[in-house]
Amino acid sequence: MNIALFVQKKEGICINNQKELFILPNNRILYIRPEAIEKINHYRQIRWTDTEAGGILIGRVLMEDGNYIVDDVTEPMPTDKRSRTRFSRKQEGHQEYFNDVWKRENGRCFYLGEWHTHPESVPVPSSIDRKDWSRLLNLGYETGCLFFIILGIDELKVWYGTEDKIIELKRRN
Amino acid sequence: MALCKKQFQDFHDTIKLKEENEVLSSKRDIIVKRIKDKLPEEAAYSFDIFNQGSYAMHTGIKPLGSDYDIDVGLYFDMSKDDVDPLTAKNWIYKALDGHTSDVKIKNPCVTVTYAEGYHVDVTVYAANNSDGKVYLAKGKPNGKVEDKKWDESNPKDLITEIREHLPDKDDRRQFRRIVRYLKRWKDVKFSSVNGKPTGIALTSCVYHWLDIQKETDTFTGKTTYKDLEALINVVSKIISNFQQEYVEIDGEYKFMPRLKVRLPVEPKPELLETMTYKQMKTFKEKLETLLEALEDAKAKADPTDAAELLKKQFGDDFPVPEKSTTGKKAMAAAVISSSESASEKG
Numbered sequence: 013m014n015i016a017l018f019v020q021k022k023e024g025i026c027i028n029n030q031k032e033l034f035i036l037p038n039n040r041i042l043y044i045r046p047e048a049i050e051k052i053n054h055y056r057q058i059r060w061t062d063t064e065a066g067g068i069l070i071g072r073v074l075m076e077d078g079n080y081i082v083d084d085v086t087e088p089m090p091t092d093k094r095s096r097t098r099f100s101r102k103q104e105g106h107q108e109y110f111n112d113v114w115k116r117e118n119g120r121c122f123y124l125g126e127w128h129t130h131p132e133s134v135p136v137p138s139s140i141d142r143k144d145w146s147r148l149l150n151l152g153y154e155t156g157c158l159f160f161i162i163l164g165i166d167e168l169k170v171w172y173g174t175e176d177k178i179i180e181l182k183r184r185n
Numbered sequence: 186m187a188l189c190k191k192q193f194q195d196f197h198d199t200i201k202l203k204e205e206n207e208v209l210s211s212k213r214d215i216i217v218k219r220i221k222d223k224l225p226e227e228a229a230y231s232f233d234i235f236n237q238g239s240y241a242m243h244t245g246i247k248p249l250g251s252d253y254d255i256d257v258g259l260y261f262d263m264s265k266d267d268v269d270p271l272t273a274k275n276w277i278y279k280a281l282d283g284h285t286s287d288v289k290i291k292n293p294c295v296t297v298t299y300a301e302g303y304h305v306d307v308t309v310y311a312a313n314n315s316d317g318k319v320y321l322a323k324g325k326p327n328g329k330v331e332d333k334k335w336d337e338s339n340p341k342d343l344i345t346e347i348r349e350h351l352p353d354k355d356d357r358r359q360f361r362r363i364v365r366y367l368k369r370w371k372d373v374k375f376s377s378v379n380g381k382p383t384g385i386a387l388t389s390c391v392y393h394w395l396d397i398q399k400e401t402d403t404f405t406g407k408t409t410y411k412d413l414e415a416l417i418n419v420v421s422k423i424i425s426n427f428q429q430e431y432v433e434i435d436g437e438y439k440f441m442p443r444l445k446v447r448l449p450v451e452p453k454p455e456l457l458e459t460m461t462y463k464q465m466k467t468f469k470e471k472l473e474t475l476l477e478a479l480e481d482a483k484a485k486a487d488p489t490d491a492a493e494l495l496k497k498q499f500g501d502d503f504p505v506p507e508k509s510t511t512g513k514k515a516m517a518a519a520v521i522s523s524s525e526s527a528s529e530k531g
Contacts, residue, residue, distance in 0.1 A: 110519060
């Protein structure tokens with residue numbers, strides 16, 4: 013009962029007090045829609061038994077200003093491997109989910125990156141995380157950049173990767 | 186962030202009065218012919234006809250219902266000193282009486298209303314005066330004596346002034362769009378006839394106070410007009426032009442806001458003087474709500490969220506885009522890779 017209250021309170025803080033708007037070095041904006049945030053928040057590793065989770069980011073590149081919007085994310089699929097400190101996402105399920113959205117939106121959607129959780133208050137990407145981000149960036153996705161979200165116990169942070177570098181994004185006030 | 190450029194564009198295309206439709210222009214022709222045929226003999230002056238009103242100023246919008254109005258101005262070749270204003274209006278009334286079941290002399294014009302909803306306003310001017318000015322016949326039969334008068338009025342100057350406002354043709358287009366947006370907002374937000382600022386009052390506000398909002402890309406040289414910014418600019422200025430006046434309302438003295446705005450042409454009458462203090466207060470509150478919604482919309486990252494807010498202010502003709510239509514089209518569906526992540530040291 014106490015735990016349930018605690019969880020609810022944490023989620024409340026995240027949704028209401030943090031505007032999920034991030035500013036890119038070229039002054040473009042990344043906006044993570046509340047629907048997507050809500051899905052991710054569900055996997056916050058609050059209990060000792062909670063394992064890492066993750067998925068892909070799906071969204072739009074706006075016509076009017078080139079800003080990025082994460083509309084949806086995938087959630088852990090049955091074949092993904094999850095432990096307290098590791099998450100190994102497979103292609104299965106995530107690709108099918110993406111294809112369905114792509115069809116429904118008539119191709120007006122992009123693979124925008126990855127999200128996963130960490131059982132630490134303020135998330136810091138591990139060397140495995142960074143290595144894998146670089147590998148993904150080298151695959152050459154259509155948008156030319158990718159976003160990487162890590163949800164810690166208290167904070168959600170976003171990194172932005174282009175061909176040559178990966179930087180942490182600041183929230184827009 | 187959100188500009189809602191496409192949504193404003195579509196909204197403007199929907200509300201703009203492009204040209205008078207055939208029904209309306211044929212109604213105008215019928216009215217003019219009837220006046221010519223039935224004008225009483227005592228009206229021994231020739232007259233010119235011109236189209237006035239917002240359509241002529243290129244700021245016309247479609248009405249919400251079917252209440253289109255057609256404005257016909259008659260420039261009589263006579264001096265105001267030779268004819269009583271109400272006499273002149275009576276000539277027109279006599280010529281039109283019986284044309285529909287509803288023909289009335291109103292304070293500034295003679296109005297013929299059709300059962301279908303639209304109406305024709307005919308205004309009478311004395312256009313050949315020793316001072317070179319043009320005067321409008323005002324007053325109605327049972328109205329106050331002081332309202333029965335010739336009022337200096339220059340509709341042709343006004344049309345030219347508004348139509349040719351701003352030298353740059355694209356700046357001028359933004360000016361007209363902003364006028365049209367605000368006129369539609371007024372039609373949506375003020376339900377009763379009373380206490381509503383007139384279209385020409387709002388037009389004059391935009392004329393006096395709008396700073397054109399555009400941005401030129403330094404690389405491509407392409408200019409983007411930011412209508413949402415322009416609305417925020419002009420609505421803020423309108424609000425800041427309200428003055429507090431110390432007046433008696435329902436037996437007690439208090440400060441009440443009042444906005445004054447003048448017609449851009451001589452004799453530059455104040456256009457909001459007939460609004461009561463209570464109506465003024467409501468007007469100001471509605472403007473403040475509008476400004477807040479405009480600012481909130483601008484702060485939205487997602488144009489769909491922004492458009493939802495704008496629709497509440499500008500009505501159902503403001504389009505809310507399906508989320509997917511606001512995004513670029515991908516060349517191909519992405520091939521999703523697997524991925525590895527860890528919070529332990531790898």
